[in-house]
Amino acid sequence: MVLVNFKTITVVPAGDALVDNVLSKTQRKTPTVVHKGYAIGRIRDFYMRKVKFSQQMFHDKLTHILNDFPNLDELHPFYADLLNVLYDRDHYKLALGQLATARSLIDGIARDYVRLLKYADSQYRCKCLKRAALGRMCTLISRHKKNLAYLEQVRQHLARLPSIDPATRTLLIAGFPNVGKSSFINKITRADVDVQPYAFTTKSLFVGHCDYKYLRWQVIDTPGILDHELEARNTIEMQSITALAHLRACVLFFIDPSEQCGYSLEKQHSLFKSIMPLFANKPVIVVANKTDLGWESALDDSGRALLESFKADSGGRAVLMKMSTHEEEGVSEVKNSACEKLLELRVESKVRGKKVQKVLNRLHLATPKATSQERTPNIPASVLAKRAVQSQGGDDTRMGGEDGDVEMGEEGSGPGAKKLERDLQEENGGAGVYSMDWRKLYKLRKEEWAYDVMPEIVDGKNISDFLDPEIEAKLRQLELEEDAREAVRDVTGDAEVGGYRFVTQGEKQVVQQIKDRKSLIKQESVREKNAHKHRSALQRNKVLTRRSRLQEHLEGLGLEKEEASDLVDRAASRRGVKRTRSESVAVSVVRSSSRPRSTSRTRSVSIAPNDGFSDPRQKAKAIELARKKLKTGVAKYGRKGDADRSIPSKLPKHLFSGKRGIGKTDRR
Amino acid sequence: MAQGEYIELHRKRYGVRMDTHERQRKRNAREARRRAAQARNLTGIKAKLFNKQRFKEKAAMKKAINQHFENDKQSSRPRDDSVQDGALPAYLLDREQQARSKVLSNTLKQKRKEKGGKWDVPLPKVRAIAEDEMFKVIKTGKRQKKQWKRMVTKVTYVGEAFTRKAPKYERFIRPMGLRFKKAHVTHPELKTTFCLGIIGVKKNPSSAMFTQLGVITRGTIIEVNVSELGLVTNSGKVVWGKYAQVTNNPENDGCINAVLCV
Numbered sequence: 001m002v003l004v005n006f007k008t009i010t011v012v013p014a015g016d017a018l019v020d021n022v023l024s025k026t027q028r029k030t031p032t033v034v035h036k037g038y039a040i041g042r043i044r045d046f047y048m049r050k051v052k053f054s055q056q057m058f059h060d061k062l063t064h065i066l067n068d069f070p071n072l073d074e075l076h077p078f079y080a081d082l083l084n085v086l087y088d089r090d091h092y093k094l095a096l097g098q099l100a101t102a103r104s105l106i107d108g109i110a111r112d113y114v115r116l117l118k119y120a121d122s123q124y125r126c127k128c129l130k131r132a133a134l135g136r137m138c139t140l141i142s143r144h145k146k147n148l149a150y151l152e153q154v155r156q157h158l159a160r161l162p163s164i165d166p167a168t169r170t171l172l173i174a175g176f177p178n179v180g181k182s183s184f185i186n187k188i189t190r191a192d193v194d195v196q197p198y199a200f201t202t203k204s205l206f207v208g209h210c211d212y213k214y215l216r217w218q219v220i221d222t223p224g225i226l227d228h229e230l231e232a233r234n235t236i237e238m239q240s241i242t243a244l245a246h247l248r249a250c251v252l253f254f255i256d257p258s259e260q261c262g263y264s265l266e267k268q269h270s271l272f273k274s275i276m277p278l279f280a281n282k283p284v285i286v287v288a289n290k291t292d293l294g295w296e297s298a299l300d301d302s303g304r305a306l307l308e309s310f311k312a313d314s315g316g317r318a319v320l321m322k323m324s325t326h327e328e329e330g331v332s333e334v335k336n337s338a339c340e341k342l343l344e345l346r347v348e349s350k351v352r353g354k355k356v357q358k359v360l361n362r363l364h365l366a367t368p369k370a371t372s373q374e375r376t377p378n379i380p381a382s383v384l385a386k387r388a389v390q391s392q393g394g395d396d397t398r399m400g401g402e403d404g405d406v407e408m409g410e411e412g413s414g415p416g417a418k419k420l421e422r423d424l425q426e427e428n429g430g431a432g433v434y435s436m437d438w439r440k441l442y443k444l445r446k447e448e449w450a451y452d453v454m455p456e457i458v459d460g461k462n463i464s465d466f467l468d469p470e471i472e473a474k475l476r477q478l479e480l481e482e483d484a485r486e487a488v489r490d491v492t493g494d495a496e497v498g499g500y501r502f503v504t505q506g507e508k509q510v511v512q513q514i515k516d517r518k519s520l521i522k523q524e525s526v527r528e529k530n531a532h533k534h535r536s537a538l539q540r541n542k543v544l545t546r547r548s549r550l551q552e553h554l555e556g557l558g559l560e561k562e563e564a565s566d567l568v569d570r571a572a573s574r575r576g577v578k579r580t581r582s583e584s585v586a587v588s589v590v591r592s593s594s595r596p597r598s599t600s601r602t603r604s605v606s607i608a609p610n611d612g613f614s615d616p617r618q619k620a621k622a623i624e625l626a627r628k629k630l631k632t633g634v635a636k637y638g639r640k641g642d643a644d645r646s647i648p649s650k651l652p653k654h655l656f657s658g659k660r661g662i663g664k665t666d667r668r
Numbered sequence: 669m670a671q672g673e674y675i676e677l678h679r680k681r682y683g684v685r686m687d688t689h690e691r692q693r694k695r696n697a698r699e700a701r702r703r704a705a706q707a708r709n710l711t712g713i714k715a716k717l718f719n720k721q722r723f724k725e726k727a728a729m730k731k732a733i734n735q736h737f738e739n740d741k742q743s744s745r746p747r748d749d750s751v752q753d754g755a756l757p758a759y760l761l762d763r764e765q766q767a768r769s770k771v772l773s774n775t776l777k778q779k780r781k782e783k784g785g786k787w788d789v790p791l792p793k794v795r796a797i798a799e800d801e802m803f804k805v806i807k808t809g810k811r812q813k814k815q816w817k818r819m820v821t822k823v824t825y826v827g828e829a830f831t832r833k834a835p836k837y838e839r840f841i842r843p844m845g846l847r848f849k850k851a852h853v854t855h856p857e858l859k860t861t862f863c864l865g866i867i868g869v870k871k872n873p874s875s876a877m878f879t880q881l882g883v884i885t886r887g888t889i890i891e892v893n894v895s896e897l898g899l900v901t902n903s904g905k906v907v908w909g910k911y912a913q914v915t916n917n918p919e920n921d922g923c924i925n926a927v928l929c930v
């Protein structure tokens with residue numbers, strides 16, 4: 001059995017609203033612009049997405065509706081029948097079934113049109129197909145307007161149905177119209193049902209709850225039923241019949257022997273007989289209402305016999321009770337006996353069921369032995385003693401303090417009260433001045449240890465062991481000596497006093513100069529390194545060529561080797577170019593002339609002399625710039641530069657797309 | 669009144685506020701202004717929908733008002749009970765005597781219809797479709813350089829027992845996704861539409877080749893299976909194949925609409 005909460009069904013949108021909603025959702029949640037250069041594949045995807053999205057929206061909405069509404073076959077038979085009576089089972093099922101069909105049809109439409117869209121060769125065709133697809137879906141839904149409207153009505157009514165629990169303890173009130181059923185439920189619960197002096201005041205099921213034996217009882221008031229064929233009964237009566245047929249409850253069959261209700265007692269009796277089959281396996285109480293009208297005395301013999309026959313006709317199961325809701329006579333008796341009967345039946349059926357054995361096996365009823373021993377409260381002797389002291393008048397003020405924490409609850413300002421830390425604080429200068437003496441609380445083997453001086457241990461050694469008792473005196477003596485020496489120096493101006501030498505002003509200056517020079521060299525070196533990345537400013541072989549050629553030329557003219565190289569050097573310096581380190585290296589290489597000739601032959605290089613600078617000023621400027629850049633740039637933070645290894649694309653398209661030929665994995 | 673209807677119950681017990689009806693009236697009076705404000709402020713698709721709805725309402729309202737005017741006029745006009753010459757009572761109206769001239773003209777019309785009937789189709793003129801619109805070139809071969817294959821880009825009908833040729837010999841591909849078996853055929857006299865099976869393509873006006881390929885475009889004459897309609901020939905035989913002309917662009921609409929040629 002699935003117990004559903006009819007109140008959680010969400011609103012069923014009207015057909016038009018559903019269509020509008022889905023279309024605007026499609027518009028809002030899918031891309032809306034096709035640009036000029038789109039490839040046809042992309043355009044197709046664009047429209048396919050729209051079609052699929054709409055289909056999904058419709059599908060989801062319909063699925064939601066279909067899932068929300070309860071399936072009649074899975075409901076409790078009471079609710080299934082009630083829904084049948086109220087909304088017509090066939091109509092209900094048909095409506096839901098048609099929506100399910102519509103859903104699958106919409107899926108089909110989307111599938112067909114997406115397939116057609118695959119062959120669309122222009123944007124116009126795509127758009128036409130999309131339009132046709134959405135149009136067909138919408139048409140389909142708008143054909144189901146009536147079903148949706150019907151389901152919405154059903155939803156609204158379902159949500160308002162009283163929540164009847166078919167499984168709980170229930171009293172069911174049935175009978176002819178106008179016999180006082182609603183009056184009774186009003187008396188025993190707070191249901192507040194309408195009571196009027198005409199028939200069919202109550203037109204649907206009403207639920208109230210009452211208490212009996214600390215249990216909650218559900219009381220159901222049903223519309224009145226007339227005595228005729230089942231087929232002739234209308235919706236109002238059928239609700240009563242449904243409740244009678246499916247709820248396992250105690251039935252209270254109301255009759256009105258005074259016939260004030262407008263129906264004769266014979267009719268009421270024949271109704272009782274005709275609906276007898278519905279009372280099978282249920283306790284039945286026939287309640288004769290309105291005793292205040294005096295029908296008991298006014299009833300003739302035949303009437304009395306009829307009243308008696310109620311019991312006989314039910315096979316002796318029914319009990320006849322008399323009651324008056326106006327005078328409140330017998331109301332609670334009727335309720336109590338009904339509850340009692342039902343409770344009995346339920347317990348009986350539970351005991352008869354299989355489950356009870358499982359529980360009984362696990363149950364153990366403990367029966368403790370009765371003892372004659374008296375159990376008095378146990379108060380410690382110390383407490384008793386203290387109480388005795390206190391009751392004596394308690395002039396001993398220290399008593400509480402010595403006793404410890406035993407009497408924490410009885411603190412106060414009495415003479416026997418304990419002296420608190422707060423009192424101590426007040427006595428010794430108040431808060432912020434007084435600092436608490438923790439040592440008195442130390443728990444040591446001997447109490448006098450509490451105030452001993454504690455040795456300070458560092459690295460496993462006692463500091464006091466290393467303390468020189470005369471250190472102060474020694475320090476003072478040293479200072480005195482120092483003072484004396486300084487005094488002598490100030491007087492004589494001598495650098496050397498008593499074996500010590502003072503650093504002179506000149507020496508200090510020299511040291512400073514050395515330091516400055518060192519830092520300059522360091523800076524220069526760093527700049528050089530970074531500016532050239534450890535490469536020479538000018539290509540080595542280039543330098544070689546030019547110099548060696550010049551030298552050869554000079555030698556060819558008849559100069560000595562030394563002279564020639566001197567001249568070359570001077571020529572270089574004369575040109576005013578600041579000789580850099582690398583150049584000098586090149587020169588030394590030339591001088592050693594141990595390089596094989598082949599190295600001196602170079603390819604033509606397009607680097608101009610002077611490192612590509614027009615004049616030394618420009619070069620200096622460039623060097624300065626480079627230094628500045630060094631401070632912030634690449635080298636300082638070790639960022640990625642041009643020289644770093646990089647792989648621009650890991651999977652080059654031309655090597656990884658298409659099929660491989662035979663036996664070649666690196667070419668396609 | 670059911671148990672859950674607490675609002676009604678409350679109204680029944682305690683009635684409504686004294687000024688309820690006045691407030692209701694005012695709210696109704698404001699409704700027109702609210703709608704006007706909405707009409708002014710809406711933009712985009714919402715505005716379109718709203719205006720369409722509003723236009724419909726207004727048209728209906730105007731119609732109703734005109735109807736009332738008509739009724740008023742008719743009821744206020746004095747009735748003249750004089751009977752015209754040759755007037756007939758209502759129960760004899762359908763037995764109108766046929767004038768001789770009318771019979772003649774009718775027979776003439778009939779004859780003309782029979783003669784021209786062969787060529788009388790619902791869509792006498794359609795746009796011709798060029799081959800390069802109809803076919804897409806498919807490149808084949810190892811180097812994708814052969815271009816003799818064609819794919820039909822329009823809706824086609826292939827017969828029941830159609831099997832494709834071997835790829836080497838298949839010059840025209842008719843894709844599965846564009847093959848149709850059914851058409852929505854309208855009977856022009858009954859003014860009803862049936863979904864009928866297609867038997868064959870009789871004629872595609874653009875080209876004989878298209879006819880042969882079974883391409884269905886606008887204006888194409890197709891043969892449909894009308895056995896379900898239960899039409900009978902003069903000699904009493906059941907007609908099962910009948911021609912119909914396609915009236916839409918099936919490749920754009922995703923379905924074939926046709927009109928039966930009768």
Ligand SMILES: Nc1nc2c(ncn2[C@@H]2O[C@H](COP(=O)(O)OP(=O)(O)OP(=O)(O)O)[C@@H](O)[C@H]2O)c(=O)[nH]1
Binds near residue numbers: 182289292
């Ligand atoms: N004198 C008298 N009148 C009663 C008593 N109980 C109910 N009535 C009256 O009977 C009339 C009908 O009472 P309801 O409680 O509406 O009867 P009902 O069975 O619910 O009627 P339906 O809802 O129409 O089926 C009312 O006018 C009550 O005042 C009673 O004990 N004594």
Ligand SMILES: [Mg+2]
Binds near residue numbers: 201202
């Ligand atoms: Mg009632």
